[in-house]
Amino acid sequence: SQQGEEDPQALSIQEGENATMNCSYKTSINNLQWYRQNSGRGLVHLILIRSNEREKHSGRLRVTLDTSKKSSSLLITASRAADTASYFCATDAKGYSTLTFGKGTMLLVSP
Amino acid sequence: NAGVTQTPKFQVLKTGQSMTLQCAQDMNHEYMSWYRQDPGMGLRLIHYSVGAGITDQGEVPNGYNVSRSTTEDFPLRLLSAAPSQTSVYFCASSSGQGRAFFGQGTRLTVV
Numbered sequence: 001s002q003q004g005e006e007d008p009q010a011l012s013i014q015e016g017e018n019a020t021m022n023c024s025y026k027t028s029i030n031n032l033q034w035y036r037q038n039s040g041r042g043l044v045h046l047i048l049i050r051s052n053e054r055e056k057h058s059g060r061l062r063v064t065l066d067t068s069k070k071s072s073s074l075l076i077t078a079s080r081a082a083d084t085a086s087y088f089c090a091t092d093a094k095g096y097s098t099l100t101f102g103k104g105t106m107l108l109v110s111p
Numbered sequence: 112n113a114g115v116t117q118t119p120k121f122q123v124l125k126t127g128q129s130m131t132l133q134c135a136q137d138m139n140h141e142y143m144s145w146y147r148q149d150p151g152m153g154l155r156l157i158h159y160s161v162g163a164g165i166t167d168q169g170e171v172p173n174g175y176n177v178s179r180s181t182t183e184d185f186p187l188r189l190l191s192a193a194p195s196q197t198s199v200y201f202c203a204s205s206s207g208q209g210r211a212f213f214g215q216g217t218r219l220t221v222v
Contacts, residue, residue, distance in 0.1 A: 101153030
């Protein structure tokens with residue numbers, strides 16, 4: 001079964017706006033990771049946040065993790081058309097990088 | 112910078128045929144795993160390995176076999192292909208406790 005569930009399923013914004021995606025999961029985790037996928041191609045790792053961390057930044061990305069609510073959010077600031085892709089959260093419960101993925105959020109950024 | 116290499120990129124099989132999807136990594140990672148991605152879904156774990164000679168089942172192992180004789184290689188065998196195995200297959204590797212590195216995927220169609 002899918003551990004992570006992203007919300008919303010689809011998001012359409014204009015360039016320059018911020019995009020926020022949320023992820024909920026069911027069991028305890030070692031870490032949570034966010035990936036980007038363009039049109040069914042390979043996955044690009046964006047950011048990893050460990051279970052003892054609450055917030056992490058990388059460039060225009062900000063990730064938060066609330067283990068008490070079993071939820072995470074990904075914020076992309078100042079979106080660009082090139083950010084158009086599907087975004088997945090993936091949880092790692094065992095620490096072996098055996099990831100459990102959500103169904104993803106499709107982000108469309110219009111020029 | 113090879114990373115994780117999957118072959119072939121595309122494959123069409125007839126129902127009942129067998130084949131092996133190849134996966135090789137050159138990062139000396141202990142952990143390797145296979146996922147499948149169906150339309151509108153996130154990736155689901157098929158099998159994984161925590162080192163040479165050690166493999167275990169993931170969420171959807173039926174119809175697939177794996178073995179790990181070397182650190183570098185982790186082939187996935189389809190024993191008797193079925194249309195339900197039409198999917199995109201991704202191989203990943205990791206050093207553990209961190210991000211996973213994904214191959215570019217194999218698009219398999221079973222007719």
